[in-house]
Amino acid sequence: MSFSLLCIVAISAHAQMDNLANMSAKWIRSNVRNAALDGGADMVNYNPAGLAILDDGVYLSFSNQMLFRSPQHAFNFGAGELSYEQDGSDPFLPMFYAAYKKNKLAVSTGVYVVGGGATVDYPYGSFNTNLIGNMMLPVMGGGYSSLDNQMLEASSYYLAVPLNFSYAISEKVAVSLGGRYIRGINNTKAGITFSGSNLAPDYALNIDYKSNATGYGAIVGVNYKANDKLNIAIHYESRVKLEFEVDDNSGNYELESDGTKSRRDLPAVLNTGLTYQLTSKLIAGADFNYYFQKGAEWGKMQHPETGQYVDASDAAGDCFTANLGFTYLLNDKWQLSAGGSFTNFMYDDMELYYTKMGLYEALKYDNLNIGLGAGYNITKNIMVDLGVARTFWKDKTIRSLNAGIPVSVTDKSYVAAIGVDIRF
Numbered sequence: 001m002s003f004s005l006l007c008i009v010a011i012s013a014h015a016q017m018d019n020l021a022n023m024s025a026k027w028i029r030s031n032v033r034n035a036a037l038d039g040g041a042d043m044v045n046y047n048p049a050g051l052a053i054l055d056d057g058v059y060l061s062f063s064n065q066m067l068f069r070s071p072q073h074a075f076n077f078g079a080g081e082l083s084y085e086q087d088g089s090d091p092f093l094p095m096f097y098a099a100y101k102k103n104k105l106a107v108s109t110g111v112y113v114v115g116g117g118a119t120v121d122y123p124y125g126s127f128n129t130n131l132i133g134n135m136m137l138p139v140m141g142g143g144y145s146s147l148d149n150q151m152l153e154a155s156s157y158y159l160a161v162p163l164n165f166s167y168a169i170s171e172k173v174a175v176s177l178g179g180r181y182i183r184g185i186n187n188t189k190a191g192i193t194f195s196g197s198n199l200a201p202d203y204a205l206n207i208d209y210k211s212n213a214t215g216y217g218a219i220v221g222v223n224y225k226a227n228d229k230l231n232i233a234i235h236y237e238s239r240v241k242l243e244f245e246v247d248d249n250s251g252n253y254e255l256e257s258d259g260t261k262s263r264r265d266l267p268a269v270l271n272t273g274l275t276y277q278l279t280s281k282l283i284a285g286a287d288f289n290y291y292f293q294k295g296a297e298w299g300k301m302q303h304p305e306t307g308q309y310v311d312a313s314d315a316a317g318d319c320f321t322a323n324l325g326f327t328y329l330l331n332d333k334w335q336l337s338a339g340g341s342f343t344n345f346m347y348d349d350m351e352l353y354y355t356k357m358g359l360y361e362a363l364k365y366d367n368l369n370i371g372l373g374a375g376y377n378i379t380k381n382i383m384v385d386l387g388v389a390r391t392f393w394k395d396k397t398i399r400s401l402n403a404g405i406p407v408s409v410t411d412k413s414y415v416a417a418i419g420v421d422i423r424f
Contacts, residue, residue: 017316017364018115018158018266019291021341022389023095025063025419029373029387031339032285032325034273035233037225040383040421041097044108044164046271047233049176049221051099051106052166058100063385063419065093067118071411073127073360077134077403086361088121095419106166114182115158115266120361125150125192127360131403133192142200149193149204154358158242158266159183164219176221182240182266184213189251208251209258213242215266229277239296240266265296267313281330285339287323294318294348303352304401315353317346325371335375337387343367351401360398363411367393373417385419 024042027033033046041061043051051059067090074083099108122129125147133147164178191206221235246260256262273287298312325339345365347353354360373387393411400407 017291017293017319018264019269020113020115020117021289021321021343022065022415022417023112023114024061024097025065025373025385025387025417026375026421027387028065028371028389028415028417029339029375029385030285030325030327030337031323031341031369031371032273032275032287034235034271034287034289035223035231035275035285036273037223037231037275039423041099041108041110042095044097044099044110044162045112047221047223047273048108048162048164048178048219048235049166049174049223050231050233051101051108051164052104052168052174052176053171053223053225054099054101054106056101056103058424059098060422061095061097061419063095063417065095065415065417066091067093067413067415069118069411069413071361071363071409073407073409075127075130075400075403075405075407077130077405082130084122084124084126086121087123088119090118093117104168106164108164108166108178109162111159111161113157114160114180115184116156116186118362119155120152120358122150122152122361126152127400127407128152128357129190129192131400133194136192136205137194140194140203142194142203143197144194144200144203145196146194147192148195148202149191151189151191152361153189155185155187157185159185162219164221166221172225174223176219176223176235178219180217180219180237180240182215182217182242184215184242184244184264184266186211186244188255205253206251207253207255209246209249209254209256211244211246211256211262213244213264215240215242217266230274231276232274234270234272237269237271239268239292241297242266262299263297265298267296268292281328283327283329285323285325285327287321287325287341289321289323291319301352301355304355310349310352312353312356315347315349317348319343319345333377336372337374338370338372340371341369343369351399354398354400355402360400360407360409363393363409365393365396367391367411371415381423383421385417385421387415387417389415389417391415
């Protein structure tokens with residue numbers, strides 16, 4: 001069996017395989033931003049066309065999220081059950097947005113993480129380090145019989161820099177056209193010590209390398225302000241071709257040699273949303289995002305039992321999120337928000353896709369996110385946002401095709417976010 005299953009997939013904090021949904025403090029506290037017209041500069045990402053309908057001026061947004069994730073998995077190779085859990089947290093997931101609106105035209109940009117955004121950290125090993133160690137024991141020679149000092153640490157970040165141009169055709173209709181630059185940055189470290197031999201000293205195998213990619217994609221959007229109460233928006237982000245190239249191998253085992261290239265595109269996304277002012281103080285919103293993962297190029301996977309080669313993105317299938325949120329305008333200073341989002345993974349073959357390394361360690365299956373928080377107007381032009389969220393997964397058992405055994409998985413995560421919006 002090939003050791004290529006050490007290849008890391010993108011490790012994302014919320015939602016899909018690679019794409020993020022949680023890209024501002026305002027989203028964390030409401031879960032709905034696709035049809036926002038409130039002047040939050042995160043509209044650069046969520047509703048770029050709507051920027052052309054805002055009042056003239058400059059709009060800035062700075063925010064950061066702190067992620068606390070607890071994926072766990074347990075399994076038994078025949079010598080007793082083993083259980084492993086994610087260690088540590090991700091204290092920095094910063095986002096910046098900026099827009100300038102004058103007359104009917106708006107220009108906007110930003111710097112933010114659009115995919116990945118989290119770290120896998122298993123300092124005592126995981127299912128995949130055990131799997132690979134047990135696969136290698138028979139071919140190591142030297143009479144090794146046990147595995148010690150296992151560890152796995154990996155991170156994945158897709159950094160985005162967009163440039164959008166928005167134009168108000170009328171008081172009700174605005175459109176946007178732009179593009180984005182994506183930089184994918186992956187780091188992988190793994191270690192296993194082979195021990196228990198009377199013939200040879202312990203052997204410490206370690207892997208340490210990076211892989212990076214650059215790509216470009218298009219963004220097009222439309223905003224329709226039906227009346228003073230109802231706003232509808234839609235925008236489409238094209239697939240971004242990303243060909244990752246391995247470099248900076250510094251371990252004593254090269255899983256992939258420097259210069260090795262592999263595709264892991266960022267999938268296209270259709271983002272839709274609406275907001276409706278129920279009363280003078282209560283605003284409701286609904287978002288629906290569809291992720292065209294099957295249209296992305298993620299390379300081939302070989303089924304361990306049949307030997308058949310399958311497109312990895314076909315095995316993963318597409319994905320969607322459905323969101324509902326509410327904002328209550330308590331007074332001139334305070335806003336209170338709450339919302340939820342359900343993510344559905346439409347796997348064609350979940351067990352096959354889980355032969356990729358990183359899936360049991362950073363779980364990807366259906367989940368429910370609940371967020372709440374508040375916005376506070378320090379002045380007429382400065383708002384601070386605070387949000388917290390919890391994501392729930394059902395306990396699940398996923399059979400490992402590589403090992404032929406069931407793996408029990410569970411997960412929970414928390415997010416705390418703070419942001420500031422400035423207008424002038």
